[in-house]
Amino acid sequence: MKKHIPNFITLLNVFCGCVATVFAVLNKLEIAAIFVALGIFFDFFDGLAARVLDVKSELGLQLDSLADMITSGLVPGIVMFQLLAMSQTSGWGDGSHFFIESGELKLVHLIPFFGFVITMASGYRLAKFNIDENQTSSFIGLPTPANALLILSLPLILLYQNNDFLNTLILNQWFLILLTVVSAYLLNANLPLFALKFKNTSFKDNAMRYIFIIISLVLIVTMKFMAIPLIILFYVVSSMIQERL
Incomplete structure (x- = not known):
């Protein structure tokens, strides 16, 4: 059972x-x-x-x-x-602006479909993960859940941060297209990233994990949803630093 x-x-x-x-x-x-x-x-x-x-x-x-x-x-x-x-x-909007009504399905814009590059890159990353025996205690490339949190943080920032600069940036199509490309790259990049899996509670063996968790909590408390992109960035940078040590 x-x-x-x-x-x-x-x-x-x-x-x-x-x-x-x-x-x-x-x-x-x-x-x-x-x-x-x-x-x-x-x-x-x-x-x-x-x-x-x-x-x-x-x-x-x-x-x-x-x-x-x-x-x-x-x-x-x-x-x-x-x-x-x-x-x-x-x-x-409510989603209706994607298509013209009156019984016929007509595309208004094609650019939004570029967002599914993230889905394609995620599928490729997950397929690679399933056949890769080197990703048991660490990751190669950004894990899909971390990438999902990054993308899902954007509408939450729009709704709750109340910052005109951030709102303008997030609703800029070129920023979104660039972020989509960066997201797809990070998912499949040959970039070693540590996993939050503790084999023991020793600070010496898990120093980077403890530091990452503490800094992440501080960022969330002080910056709310804006903290999520910063945490993902810190995760990537700290993993690169750990790899060089």
């Missing part, structure tokens, strides 16, 4: 990804972000449950990546689609 527990937790990630997809399509990005965060929570604990119960399996590995493809691959692509669409109309 216990061997099914991690897979059930992974399926909760699938469910959250499906719900987030619905709300992202409806342009309810705040609710989509909540379910993505829940999905990432389950994504963390399915692996933890598998290790604690000692029931790791090939099925679990494949199922985990399929769940991530929805929650951390498809949803960020849809969110970027919505943001790029907003950049074409300079406002927060």
Whole structure:
């Protein structure tokens, strides 16, 4: 019975990804972000449950990546689609501005579809991860959940930071296109990044992990949702520093 527990937790990630997809399509990005965060929570604990119960399996590995493809691959692509669409109309709409009505389906803009480059890059990254035996204690390239948090932070910053400069920047199509390209690159870059997996509680063995967690908490408390892009940047930079030490 216990061997099914991690897979059930992974399926909760699938469910959250499906719900987030619905709300992202409806342009309810705040609710989509909540379910993505829940999905990432389950994504963390399915692996933890598998290790604690000692029931790791090939099925679990494949199922985990399929769940991530929805929650951390498809949803960020849809969110970027919505943001790029907003950049074409300079406002927060209800999703109807993508198509002309009166019974015929006609595209108004093609640029928003560029956002699905993130979904494509996520799929490629997850496929590589499944066949790479060198990513057990660390990652090569930005993990899809971290990338999903980066993309989902943008509508939250728009809604809650109340900063005219940030709003203008986030709704700039060239910024969004550049971020999409950078996101796709980081997902598949040959860049070693540490994983938040503690083999013990020793500060000496986990110094970078402890420092990262403490700084991340401070940033979240002081900067709210704006902290998320900074945390991802710090994660990449600190991993590069650790690699050189």
